[in-house]
Amino acid sequence: MQSIPDTGSSTASGTAATAVAPEPEHAGRFGHDLEEVVVERLETLAEGVRRLTLRTLDGSEFARWEPGSHIDLVLPDHVRQYSLCSPLADRSRIQVSVLHTRDSRGGSEYVHRSLAEGDVIRINGPRNNFPFVDSRKYLFIAGGIGITPILPMIEAAEAAGREWRLAYGGRSRASMAFADELIERYGERILLFPEDEVGRIDLEGLLALPRAKMLVYACGPEPLLRVIEDYCMGWPPGVLHTERFVAASLDAGASAEPFEVELTQTGKTVTVAPDQTILEAVEEHGVRVLSSCRGGICGTCETHVVSGEVEHRDAILSEDEKRFGDCMMVCVSRAAAGCPKLVLDL
């Protein structure tokens, strides 16, 4: 890792590079390849939460990204995914916020103890497994650091004039990043649940009665998401969108590499890019797959796996079924790290 003193003067050349891009909305930096960025600022936002502000080495803008996106931080010996949580409109910088976890496998430990302002690190992405779908109303639920992907969603919902509320829970007020500024900005639409003061998020009050035309976006620890999923079984199918931040995907890994899927019925072999789902990739090649929610919830796109190791990201299969590995939801699940090819019955 290299540290550079000042790169502020290189802004102009970056602008020139983006000006010739054929599609302005895709202009700017970010690609499938690793990119070096500089850590412009490190701030402690709350107990154990550090925000990283990143900019490109040449000062050029990052490409437009959608709420729910995350990037890989490529740290020494670790690749970790963190949700982008900076203002959508400001493409000069991107921000991620990292919780220092006690059982850290090294990623957050490194960010909290070793990383310094001015360091150059590599990132990859962004990718979006948590896409923000248009709806008239939203209920956002965040547990702890799960607030991060929700922030750009709130910004987008607010900009579109949608009705929304956020229920945000954490151990204590001091541990809850962004809580004060959210309250200040949005007032009553923010329901704060610092556990040491008021107890856990009132999921019964929020979810027991299904609401029409409302999507539920939730990010937080696994036990919280499990309870939310159970409540949402009484809601219309497909309303719940979740992002798991301690899922297996962050362990074995969301391979940042492209992988291949061989399709036995159609005889095609299709490459799935890191920012693409299998479903998108095979559809691009004219292969039809029945799908509905495209978010790992409904089970419509369940596909038989002939061979290969799957990283399951759906909310349908049980742990046993995931281990057994004979089927997968191609709308969200991918090849496991180290598995370059899946063979699917498509």
Added chain:
Amino acid sequence: MTVTMSPTSVVSLPDDPFTIENISNPYPLHEKLREAGPVVWLEKHGCYAVTRYEWVYEILTDFESYCSSGGLGPKDIRKEAEWRPPSILESDPPTHTVMRRGLAGVISPSTMRRLREQFAPFAEELAEEVARRGDVDGIVDIAERYPLKVFPDAVGLRPDGRENLLPYGSMVFNAFGADNDIRAAAFQEGERVAAWVMDSCERENLTETGLGADIWTVADEGRIEPQQATLLVRALLSAGVDTTIFGIGNTLYNLAKYPEQWEKLKAKPQLAKFAVDEALRVESPFQMFHRTSTVDTEIGGVHIPADSKILLFMGAANRDPRKWGEDADVFDLDRNASGHVAFGMGLHQCVGQPIARTEIELMLQALATRVDRIELTGEVTPWIHNVLRGFARMPLRLVPNS
């Protein structure tokens, strides 16, 4: 005569969707209603009719403004009791919520894997038999036989008395339409049949394994009341038979009517699941039911008072050219039929749809690998039913692979 009032007033028409003529061929009336406006007042029935996809979708998904507890039939059953205790279909949150959550684990992807294995052998056996016979009736010999065998087995229904299932389904669905002679005929043996069905849903009358027993386990866990378990088993039995029969029949009908589509399916039997959805779209088994407005609302600029009955035409929405294009009436395996409302949409979307889809798909695949050509050898006879679309007779010749 069409009476068109000021732009915000509703178009009023004398047409009756529940005549034998309109039931036998519903599509000309659908087109007339769709083109008349986003909502039409049906003078004969004193209710609103909604036929365009956009608005059918809107009403189905806005379960707060358009409730189900008013009943799926023409009566407001919140004010006037219906012939049977309300089902999950005729409930709103929170009553609906408890029952729906109870069903979540009962019909799951792992259930479906098990059922697929259970269902496959009889599809093969039946396809083998009808392909050998050649001249068959698509309804009596295929569409009725398959679900009537595999589905009650999957629920765990006792073997005797299953002949009551069709009359029961006929009552349940006919009651969602007008209170006419068709409905009255369906109710001739009503009490006896309804009593048999309710009795069959009790735990002691179900096999120890099966979807019925699984629902009773949910009651044991205290997640639903015992009487709700009875109602949920009843819901499976009433919703899962007739509709699937018509689903198979209507799919066969379209594949016989469009031989080039059969060719496509034969060449690639894995397209069966797309054929199923496209057939459900173009010839939707469950054509119509009512919702009830809970508040003063607006449909396409037309004011709808609270407590109004609104008749939704899923079959018309599924052929709305605004959604599906000018060839909306054509059965085409290459079309993307996703988003059709044949299973409803939103909160009350058919919970058994993976079961129905699997049944139809398996039957179709088994035929597609054995039958070279499928031909209609005579006129089909429409099934006269208030809200279900299907056929009573369908003379078919199945030409086996050489």
